[in-house]
Amino acid sequence: MCAASRTRGESDKGELRRQQVLEAATECFRREGFHGSSIARISQAAGMSPGHIYHYFANKEAIVEAIAEREEHDIAELLRKLEQDREGGGLVDMLTRQTAEIVERNTDPAYAGLMLELAAEAARNPAVRKILQRSEREIGGQFFRLVQRVGAPAALDDAELQMRLQMIALMFNGLTLRMLNDPDFDLDAAARLINGIIRFLLEEAPPR
Amino acid sequence: MCAASRTRGESDKGELRRQQVLEAATECFRREGFHGSSIARISQAAGMSPGHIYHYFANKEAIVEAIAEREEHDIAELLRKLEQDREGGGLVDMLTRQTAEIVERNTDPAYAGLMLELAAEAARNPAVRKILQRSEREIGGQFFRLVQRVGAPAALDDAELQMRLQMIALMFNGLTLRMLNDPDFDLDAAARLINGIIRFLLEEAPPR
Amino acid sequence: MCAASRTRGESDKGELRRQQVLEAATECFRREGFHGSSIARISQAAGMSPGHIYHYFANKEAIVEAIAEREEHDIAELLRKLEQDREGGGLVDMLTRQTAEIVERNTDPAYAGLMLELAAEAARNPAVRKILQRSEREIGGQFFRLVQRVGAPAALDDAELQMRLQMIALMFNGLTLRMLNDPDFDLDAAARLINGIIRFLLEEAPPR
Amino acid sequence: MCAASRTRGESDKGELRRQQVLEAATECFRREGFHGSSIARISQAAGMSPGHIYHYFANKEAIVEAIAEREEHDIAELLRKLEQDREGGGLVDMLTRQTAEIVERNTDPAYAGLMLELAAEAARNPAVRKILQRSEREIGGQFFRLVQRVGAPAALDDAELQMRLQMIALMFNGLTLRMLNDPDFDLDAAARLINGIIRFLLEEAPPR
DNA sequence: GATGAATGAGTTTTCATTCAT
DNA sequence: CATGAATGAAAACTCATTCAT
Numbered sequence: 001m002c003a004a005s006r007t008r009g010e011s012d013k014g015e016l017r018r019q020q021v022l023e024a025a026t027e028c029f030r031r032e033g034f035h036g037s038s039i040a041r042i043s044q045a046a047g048m049s050p051g052h053i054y055h056y057f058a059n060k061e062a063i064v065e066a067i068a069e070r071e072e073h074d075i076a077e078l079l080r081k082l083e084q085d086r087e088g089g090g091l092v093d094m095l096t097r098q099t100a101e102i103v104e105r106n107t108d109p110a111y112a113g114l115m116l117e118l119a120a121e122a123a124r125n126p127a128v129r130k131i132l133q134r135s136e137r138e139i140g141g142q143f144f145r146l147v148q149r150v151g152a153p154a155a156l157d158d159a160e161l162q163m164r165l166q167m168i169a170l171m172f173n174g175l176t177l178r179m180l181n182d183p184d185f186d187l188d189a190a191a192r193l194i195n196g197i198i199r200f201l202l203e204e205a206p207p208r
Numbered sequence: 209m210c211a212a213s214r215t216r217g218e219s220d221k222g223e224l225r226r227q228q229v230l231e232a233a234t235e236c237f238r239r240e241g242f243h244g245s246s247i248a249r250i251s252q253a254a255g256m257s258p259g260h261i262y263h264y265f266a267n268k269e270a271i272v273e274a275i276a277e278r279e280e281h282d283i284a285e286l287l288r289k290l291e292q293d294r295e296g297g298g299l300v301d302m303l304t305r306q307t308a309e310i311v312e313r314n315t316d317p318a319y320a321g322l323m324l325e326l327a328a329e330a331a332r333n334p335a336v337r338k339i340l341q342r343s344e345r346e347i348g349g350q351f352f353r354l355v356q357r358v359g360a361p362a363a364l365d366d367a368e369l370q371m372r373l374q375m376i377a378l379m380f381n382g383l384t385l386r387m388l389n390d391p392d393f394d395l396d397a398a399a400r401l402i403n404g405i406i407r408f409l410l411e412e413a414p415p416r
Numbered sequence: 417m418c419a420a421s422r423t424r425g426e427s428d429k430g431e432l433r434r435q436q437v438l439e440a441a442t443e444c445f446r447r448e449g450f451h452g453s454s455i456a457r458i459s460q461a462a463g464m465s466p467g468h469i470y471h472y473f474a475n476k477e478a479i480v481e482a483i484a485e486r487e488e489h490d491i492a493e494l495l496r497k498l499e500q501d502r503e504g505g506g507l508v509d510m511l512t513r514q515t516a517e518i519v520e521r522n523t524d525p526a527y528a529g530l531m532l533e534l535a536a537e538a539a540r541n542p543a544v545r546k547i548l549q550r551s552e553r554e555i556g557g558q559f560f561r562l563v564q565r566v567g568a569p570a571a572l573d574d575a576e577l578q579m580r581l582q583m584i585a586l587m588f589n590g591l592t593l594r595m596l597n598d599p600d601f602d603l604d605a606a607a608r609l610i611n612g613i614i615r616f617l618l619e620e621a622p623p624r
Numbered sequence: 625m626c627a628a629s630r631t632r633g634e635s636d637k638g639e640l641r642r643q644q645v646l647e648a649a650t651e652c653f654r655r656e657g658f659h660g661s662s663i664a665r666i667s668q669a670a671g672m673s674p675g676h677i678y679h680y681f682a683n684k685e686a687i688v689e690a691i692a693e694r695e696e697h698d699i700a701e702l703l704r705k706l707e708q709d710r711e712g713g714g715l716v717d718m719l720t721r722q723t724a725e726i727v728e729r730n731t732d733p734a735y736a737g738l739m740l741e742l743a744a745e746a747a748r749n750p751a752v753r754k755i756l757q758r759s760e761r762e763i764g765g766q767f768f769r770l771v772q773r774v775g776a777p778a779a780l781d782d783a784e785l786q787m788r789l790q791m792i793a794l795m796f797n798g799l800t801l802r803m804l805n806d807p808d809f810d811l812d813a814a815a816r817l818i819n820g821i822i823r824f825l826l827e828e829a830p831p832r
Numbered sequence: 833g834a835t836g837a838a839t840g841a842g843t844t845t846t847c848a849t850t851c852a853t
Numbered sequence: 854c855a856t857g858a859a860t861g862a863a864a865a866c867t868c869a870t871t872c873a874t
Contacts, residue, residue: 014854033332035243038847049856051850060848113331119385120328123321124241129388136389163397166386167379167405170398173389174382177327178374180337181344181381189371190378192416193409197375200408201401208400222837247865257839262866430833449748451659454868465835467871476869529747535801536744539737540657545804552805579813582802583821586814589805590798593743594790596753597760597797605787606794608832609825613791616824617817624816638858663844673860678845 018056021046022070025063030114034064034121065131068118072135079142083149091150092202095168096195103191106172107179115176140166155207164201171197226264229254230278233271238321242272242329273339276326280343287350291357299358300410303376304403311399314380315387323384348374363415372409379405434472437462438486441479446529450480450537481547484534488551495558499565507566508618511584512611519607522588523595531592556582571623580617587613642680645670646694649687654737658688658745689755692742696759703766707774715774716826719792720819727815730796731803739800764790779831788825795821 024045028037039060043050057063082098089097105111122129144162152161171194179185232253236245247268251258265271294302313319330337352370360369379402387393440461444453455476459466473479502510521527538545560578568577587610595601648669652661663684667674681687710718729735746753768786776785795818803809 033328036332051857052855054849109331116324116328116331119388120241120324122388123324124239124244132389133391140390163394163401166390166393167398167401170382170386171379172382173385174378174380177381177385178378180327180330181340182348182374183341185374186371190375193371193375193413196413197405197408200405205401205404259840260838263837268865449744452748467836468834470870525747532740532744532747535804536657536740538804539740540655540660548805549807556806579810579817582806582809583814583817586798586802587795588798589801590794590796593797593801594794596743596746597756598764598790599757601790602787606791609787609791609829612829613821613824616821621817621820675861676859679858684844
């Protein structure tokens with residue numbers, strides 16, 4: 001039992017405290033942005049002293065990096081769930097069944113705030129950019145293998161399939177920016193059109 | 209003649225200096241982000257004293273707003289050009305002819321950096337958000353009217369047409385994020401697929 | 417005519433402009449205090465450019481000094497009027513007849529604001545202090561001579577008379593501070609008691 | 625014992641440091657005025673870094689407020705002492721016995737400088753004005769009750785008594801301004817006349 | 833006389849980070 | 854582990870003053 005909890009917690013209570021910091025920082029970054037969140041505020045939200053934050057993270061940037069890494073795990077988890085929840089139908093059915101949920105997630109202001117914060121940071125900060133890119137590669141690969149397991153369209157070679165999967169991801173990325181720029185954007189209509197495009201990309205569009 | 213140039217208000221030297229500030233700030237924001245660019249640095253880049261910046265802008269935020277506004281004018285200009293350059297073919301031909309150029313523009317690291325910076329700022333700063341949204345509405349409306357002038361698909365009512373045009377914009381938005389997350393992203397393939405989707409959206413997809 | 421206007425205006429339009437500055441500065445100092453009033457704001461209120469203020473005053477402090485000097489002239493004028501308005505009765509009657517008006521003047525927030533501003537400045541700034549003290553001496557002497565003309569109490573020698581006149585001035589000074597500290601201070605009752613004390617000081621109190 | 629000192633909250637070292645700031649700021653304000661005393665200078669005088677000042681005070685204004693509050697406590701203490709030191713005689717005797725001391729205090733340049741600084745600030749700054757007014761009310765009430773305990777003149781109803789006590793306070797207020805304007809002001813003669821007026825106000829002046 | 837663009841030092845305030853306890 | 858006092862280097866912004874026009 002003790003061993004098990006060790007394995008889970010990586011180092012007992014310490015890991016828990018570390019997660020507290022990440023949780024608190026994520027919330028702060030969402031609401032106030034990276035530069036708007038002082039260590040003092042984060043430490044307060046995490047229920048510990050400012051000084052003690054530095055027990056778990058070398059500096060403020062390290063917190064951003066850790067959050068970026070955690071984001072990866074969350075999405076990977078989502079993908080795993082996606083495959084398990086498959087009730088029937090082909091690839092397109094499986095994907096389109098999730099669309100509404102992903103649309104909602106990607107247009108949630110809290111998610112959008114954190115995502116854009118990370119992206120803007122990545123655009124300037126190579127360390128953060130590296131993490132985001134590695135994370136993306138990981139997720140992209142996982143998604144690709146999932147699609148192959150479920151049954152990829154025979155007409156598309158690997159490169160073309162990958163490209164089309166990326167186009168799907170691109171649309172979800174675009175949603176976040178679109179929602180920000182147009183508060184009246186119709187999410188249901190968007191989900192419907194996205195599903196149409198997914199089907200088009202995976203079944204109808206000529207292979208080339 | 210002199211009166212004419214006065215009316216324009218641009219040759220007033222004061223306006224020139226103001227533009228200097230915007231130019232410098234744009235460059236700084238791209239490279240260092242909004243919060244990473246101090247007034248001191250911007251003033252240095254603009255070739256004037258820090259105090260003098262405040263002769264032209266009430267505060268730092270006002271600079272962001274002015275940049276956002278300028279961005280709007282640039283895109284509006286692009287749209288105007290788009291219509292004038294129409295050499296032949298239908299709506300889809302006109303649009304797809306521009307795709308490669310827009311892809312290039314939206315994935316240019318300098319453009320992407322500024323854009324994400326503005327978006328991240330807008331996600332938290334209501335003043336900036338307002339400007340971006342107004343700008344977007346303006347551009348969206350202009351695009352919509354352009355399409356109607358050129359010849360909108362008969363099968364789509366106004367609301368549905370607008371939605372599909374927004375989906376096109378959404379893809380270009382998504383490009384910026386995708387490029388950041390995947391440095392190996394294949395731009396040519398993306399342009400080809402985007403054009404396929406544009407045709408799908410405006411000619412093939414069922415009206416509903 | 418020309419000569420006359422020269423004599424009056426000291427230097428034609430220039431003096432007028434100078435007075436404009438003083439007027440504007442006085443109003444600004446009242447409302448925002450010495451340190452709260454920038455040259456920019458004063459120049460705006462005076463209807464001229466910031467740079468041109470320095471045509472009339474060596475620096476900001478010189479404006480304060482000029483205002484302090486002007487204050488002296490205003491009060492001297494008041495004293496002259498006091499003697500002319502004498503309708504009848506003895507010294508005490510003459511003085512008490514003015515009390516209500518002086519009470520009102522000294523508790524007017526605008527007057528109080530400027531007065532305290534000048535006093536606080538004088539407490540630190542020797543130049544301003546000198547001006548205020550010289551002004552006070554001038555006014556005190558004038559007041560003293562006025563009282564002698566009207567008819568000083570026989571029982572008091574010059575030094576004692578002067579002291580008692582100063583006590584009267586002291587009460588009016590105190591009013592300004594009292595009004596600030598107690599917004600409910602009853603001005604009518606104060607005027608009544610002040611008049612009682614004036615009579616006490618000039619007619620009843622033992623000479624010593 | 626330790627608990628007791630903790631309860632007092634003064635020995636907490638933190639409180640000591642806080643007092644250091646107040647001491648330093650008081651001295652700075654006296655010498656240079658509120659606006660003439662930068663946080664940098666105050667911090668230097670207090671023997672700590674500029675940033676650390678903000679550990680104890682939210683902003684510069686909060687320091688002024690704390691000083692105003694401390695002034696209140698000092699005067700309240702004085703009043704307490706006044707009652708305890710009562711050796712004999714009636715109300716007027718008790719009051720006049722203190723006059724010389726209060727005259728000296730109110731004409732001490734250091735005290736005068738701080739007082740006028742606070743007053744000038746209060747004339748414009750509502751927050752400071754509130755504090756000064758609350759403090760004044762507190763002290764006025766305390767003074768009033770003290771007089772009633774010692775034995776108020778039977779002929780005066782409460783409102784009239786309070787008014788006359790305020791007139792006494794007014795004279796002491798006036799002293800501060802008078803001393804500033806007339807460096808040769810005779811303090812002994814002033815004390816003598818003030819005592820005469822106190823007796824007049826509490827024993828001789830008709831009740832009305 | 834008159835303007836207002838321009839400067840640059842100075843102001844308050846914030847904050848990541850360190851370290852004695 | 855944990856605290857929070859302490860630092861000091863920024864940051865944004867203001868403003869008296871100067872000077873070319």
